[in-house]
Amino acid sequence: MGEVLILVDHVDGKLRKTTAELLTIARRLGEPSAVHIGPGAETAQVTLAKYGASKVYVFDDEAALKNLVAPQAEVLAAVAAKTSPVAVLIPSNTAGKEIAARLAVKTESGLITDAVDVQAGEGGPVANQSVFAGSYTVKSQVTKGAAIIAVKPNSTAIEAAPAAGAVEKVEVTLSDLATAAPITDRQPKAKSGRPELTEAQIVVSGGRGTGGDFSPVEAFADSLGAAVGASRAAVDAGWYPHSNQVGQTGKQVSPQLYVAAGISGAIQHRAGMQTSKTIIAINKDEEAPIFELVDFGVVGDLFNVLPQATDEVKKRKG
Amino acid sequence: MNIVVCVKHVPDAQADRGFNESDNTVDRAGVDGLLSELDEYAVEEALKLAEASGGEVTVVTIGPDQAADAVKKALQMGADKGVHVNDEAIHGSDAPATSLILAEAIKKATDGNPELVITGMASTDGTMGVVPAMLAERLGLPQVTYASELTLGDGKVTIRRDNDANTETIEASLPALVSVTDQINEPRYPSFKGIMAAKKKPVESWTLADLGIDAGQVGLANAWTKVVEIAKRPPREQGEIVKDEGDGGTKLAEFLAARKFL
Numbered sequence: 196m197g198e199v200l201i202l203v204d205h206v207d208g209k210l211r212k213t214t215a216e217l218l219t220i221a222r223r224l225g226e227p228s229a230v231h232i233g234p235g236a237e238t239a240q241v242t243l244a245k246y247g248a249s250k251v252y253v254f255d256d257e258a259a260l261k262n263l264v265a266p267q268a269e270v271l272a273a274v275a276a277k278t279s280p281v282a283v284l285i286p287s288n289t290a291g292k293e294i295a296a297r298l299a300v301k302t303e304s305g306l307i308t309d310a311v312d313v314q315a316g317e318g319g320p321v322a323n324q325s326v327f328a329g330s331y332t333v334k335s336q337v338t339k340g341a342a343i344i345a346v347k348p349n350s351t352a353i354e355a356a357p358a359a360g361a362v363e364k365v366e367v368t369l370s371d372l373a374t375a376a377p378i379t380d381r382q383p384k385a386k387s388g389r390p391e392l393t394e395a396q397i398v399v400s401g402g403r404g405t406g407g408d409f410s411p412v413e414a415f416a417d418s419l420g421a422a423v424g425a426s427r428a429a430v431d432a433g434w435y436p437h438s439n440q441v442g443q444t445g446k447q448v449s450p451q452l453y454v455a456a457g458i459s460g461a462i463q464h465r466a467g468m469q470t471s472k473t474i475i476a477i478n479k480d481e482e483a484p485i486f487e488l489v490d491f492g493v494v495g496d497l498f499n500v501l502p503q504a505t506d507e508v509k510k511r512k513g
Numbered sequence: 514m515n516i517v518v519c520v521k522h523v524p525d526a527q528a529d530r531g532f533n534e535s536d537n538t539v540d541r542a543g544v545d546g547l548l549s550e551l552d553e554y555a556v557e558e559a560l561k562l563a564e565a566s567g568g569e570v571t572v573v574t575i576g577p578d579q580a581a582d583a584v585k586k587a588l589q590m591g592a593d594k595g596v597h598v599n600d601e602a603i604h605g606s607d608a609p610a611t612s613l614i615l616a617e618a619i620k621k622a623t624d625g626n627p628e629l630v631i632t633g634m635a636s637t638d639g640t641m642g643v644v645p646a647m648l649a650e651r652l653g654l655p656q657v658t659y660a661s662e663l664t665l666g667d668g669k670v671t672i673r674r675d676n677d678a679n680t681e682t683i684e685a686s687l688p689a690l691v692s693v694t695d696q697i698n699e700p701r702y703p704s705f706k707g708i709m710a711a712k713k714k715p716v717e718s719w720t721l722a723d724l725g726i727d728a729g730q731v732g733l734a735n736a737w738t739k740v741v742e743i744a745k746r747p748p749r750e751q752g753e754i755v756k757d758e759g760d761g762g763t764k765l766a767e768f769l770a771a772r773k774f775l
């Protein structure tokens with residue numbers, strides 16, 4: 196079986212859930228190896244081995260993460276040149292897709308982004324994508340080079356499968372071009388204490404219907420241990436940070452449960468949440484298009500419905 | 514400052530978008546198209562920078578005949594000239610091929626010396642958001658993408674980029690490639706004057722041969738990926754919808770309990 200590379204998704208050495216998801220998927224396609232770029236490889240190694248990484252390729256040079264994406268593509272290309280992998284799996288977030296893009300050009304390999312599932316198939320991995328705001332499901336394959344596939348978070352249930360996780364250092368000299376877009380400042384986002392939007396099992400979002408008061412949305416989210424999202428209308432109005440925007444130009448989420456409160460359900464909003472497993476909406480207007488998608492809908496005022504639901508959830512949870 | 518902006522003509526997201534059954538490519542003829550809304554931000558940013566520094570804005574598009582409308586709209590907004598790369602062999606090209614053609618078109622439009630290339634963050638049909646990074650790779654330019662703010666000065670471009678964990682400031686010397694998000698500005702509407710003026714602006718039409726690209730490098734048959742199956746998602750089954758009569762919240766909680774979310 197051929198080697199399958201996965202790019203480790205971490206923030207300052209702390210692994211994100213997608214890493215274990217990518218390893219779980221990689222095992223369907225071949226023998227997984229993890230590529231860890233940046234600090235924290237020693238601690239990460241334990242988890243990477245637990246989820247099936249036979250090898251852990253490590254490149255820990257400050258410059259790699261101090262410049263935008265290009266260095267990471269160079270490191271991956273170097274590892275790919277040595278290992279001739281059958282596939283390279285990368286998290287399908289903004290930076291991940293750009294790393295994948297550059298890697299595809301460097302290695303003359305086909306690229307699939309935004310995969311929501313990947314399975315082994317005849318002639319290589321088959322990736323599922325949800326396109327046109329979720330109205331179509333497309334299965335595709337890479338026909339040239341290694342299959343470079345950017346996979347969305349929450350695309351699979353993670354399973355442990357211990358492997359060696361042998362650490363191997365990667366020697367690459369980064370090009371001048373790779374270090375030509377330095378990140379000169381990095382301001383951490385204020386932490387909300389809630390789960391990260393794209394990783395959350397439950398997301399509760401508010402829109403223009405909140406009139407700027409997100410407190411019932413947040414209270415309901417907290418009763419469920421959920422992340423909070425927002426429509427672009429709410430973000431544009433300055434009621435909630437852009438990093439919480441769900442939709443085409445915000446985050447694409449695919450949780451077990453998505454709750455839309457005071458959101459009409461415009462196509463661009465749907466593009467970010469339509470693959471959620473269960474969808475609930477609360478909206479005053481029974482004609483709102485969001486109701487076309489829901490498993491459960493309440494036609495009513497969110498300022499009445501959400502607080503009542505919050506109390507009831509708390510009561511039931513004890 | 515001479516600026517090149519890449520703009521794409523896409524099927525209208527409000528329309529019933531679909532695929533050509535014969536070859537699984539996006540249906541670009543049966544659905545009304547328009548300049549990708551996310552590329553309007555790129556055009557606007559280019560116009561603002563050119564207005565401030567004095568310079569020309571050239572818009573480049575790759576696409577079939579109707580893609581000329583995307584160029585026209587950008588010219589109406591105020592861009593100075595257009596380039597439309599149109600060749601039957603391009604049909605069905607994937608992102609690596611698109612970026613290859615765009616790179617050659619940008620070189621030709623700038624005599625091999627682009628100063629600043631601006632793109633949208635993603636096209637609204639493919640939504641891959643990969644062409645800008647590929648272009649940077651191919652052109653050998655610093656990649657400064659997903660700009661929510663941009664400043665230009667001293668031969669340098671500085672942007673703000675937001676990601677999950679933090680907000681970053683990124684800097685690069687010109688020439689550079691920039692992609693912009695929908696947070697960066699408020700695109701202008703073409704004025705009557707702009708619409709009239711656009712009619713006289715030059716638009717060049719180039720084929721693959723004009724760019725020295727072999728047809729065997731692009732198009733559906735030479736794509737590095739292939740679509741094996743397309744299925745229209747069955748409409749979600751209409752769920753239960755209740756009117757709030759003072760117990761809407763309780764009913765919602767009951768639904769959550771029934772679905773084992775509590």
Ligand SMILES: Cc1cc2nc3c(=O)[nH]c(=O)nc-3n(C[C@H](O)[C@H](O)[C@H](O)COP(=O)(O)OP(=O)(O)OC[C@H]3O[C@@H](n4cnc5c(N)ncnc54)[C@H](O)[C@@H]3O)c2cc1C
Binds near residue numbers: 401464
């Ligand atoms: C290029 C482009 C990209 C875009 N990207 C995104 C994106 O990423 N994400 C996104 O969300 N949008 C995006 N949009 C915008 C999108 O088209 C809509 O404008 C936006 O989603 C509307 O937000 P909304 O549903 O909150 O507001 P509205 O459409 O105004 O809907 C508000 C809803 O709240 C209901 N309501 C009002 N008061 C109450 C109350 N007290 N209780 C219950 N319900 C109430 C109303 O009935 C209405 O249905 C994009 C648009 C473009 C052109």
Ligand SMILES: Nc1ncnc2c1ncn2[C@@H]1O[C@H](COP(=O)(O)O)[C@@H](O)[C@H]1O
Binds near residue numbers: 611
């Ligand atoms: N056919 C095309 N013609 C011109 N520009 C394009 C084309 N395809 C993509 N682009 C540019 O690349 C950006 C990202 O596109 P994509 O990677 O397809 O999501 C767009 O916003 C455009 O600026």
